[in-house]
Amino acid sequence: xxxxxxxxxxxxxxxxxxxxxxxxxxxxxxxxxxxxxxxxxxxxxxxxxxxxxxxxxxxxxxxxxxxxxxxxxxxxxxxxxxxxxxxxxxxxxxxxxxxxxxxxxxxxxxxxxxxxxxxxxxxxxxxxxxxxxxxxxxxxxxxxxxxxxxxxxxxxxxxxxxxxxxxxxxxxxxxxxxxxxxxxxxxxxxxxxxxxxxxxxxxxxxx
Ligand code: SF4
Numbered sequence: 001x002x003x004x005x006x007x008x009x010x011x012x013x014x015x016x017x018x019x020x021x022x023x024x025x026x027x028x029x030x031x032x033x034x035x036x037x038x039x040x041x042x043x044x045x046x047x048x049x050x051x052x053x054x055x056x057x058x059x060x061x062x063x064x065x066x067x068x069x070x071x072x073x074x075x076x077x078x079x080x081x082x083x084x085x086x087x088x089x090x091x092x093x094x095x096x097x098x099x100x101x102x103x104x105x106x107x108x109x110x111x112x113x114x115x116x117x118x119x120x121x122x123x124x125x126x127x128x129x130x131x132x133x134x135x136x137x138x139x140x141x142x143x144x145x146x147x148x149x150x151x152x153x154x155x156x157x158x159x160x161x162x163x164x165x166x167x168x169x170x171x172x173x174x175x176x177x178x179x180x181x182x183x184x185x186x187x188x189x190x191x192x193x194x195x196x197x198x199x200x201x202x203x204x205x206x207x
Pocket of ligand 1: 031032033034035036038039040043073074075101102103133134
């Protein structure tokens with residue numbers, strides 16, 4: 001049986017704001033966790049986005065020529081089977097995989113040991129997991145990529161163990177004038193930045 005398609009919201013070929021080094025980022029559409037204060041409420045609905053086959057996503061990531069892929073959203077573990085195929089496909093080519101989740105690592109481990117093979121496969125194909133819901137009362141001003149201090153960096157392999165970077169924000173302007181912001185900064189900084197941008201804008205943050 002072929003792997004199920006992944007409902008994606010955005011594919012960014014190259015970014016230095018969503019994990020260590022130059023990476024490709026895939027935001028998935030749909031999140032059942034719905035943390036208060038989430039910056040990506042447009043990604044809550046499991047409708048919309050584009051259904052894309054894992055093979056096509058692997059091909060796009062490899063064509064981008066970056067050192068790895070970052071899976072974020074939305075909630076990657078709400079679509080674990082298709083994303084496990086993407087993650088294992090790019091890892092076979094030597095790339096690293098970083099995955100964000102609003103579920104605590106203990107919850108994911110439990111699902112895995114309860115027999116959820118898709119969750120187990122996505123954990124197996126991830127090098128660095130950033131796990132836990134976003135807590136707006138616990139904003140993280142120190143660690144890169146994390147939105148709140150409760151979120152756990154879980155090194156599932158040694159491949160991304162010794163990497164760090166400052167928080168960054170990237171602004172992308174398309175030929176049609178649409179503006180997209182990604183990366184992480186505290187809400188006040190982001191609000192000030194977005195206030196200066198044109199109205200056709202969207203933001204895709206790792207939280
Ligand atoms: S922060 Fe992440 S897990 Fe929480 S609601 Fe937003 S997308 Fe979902």
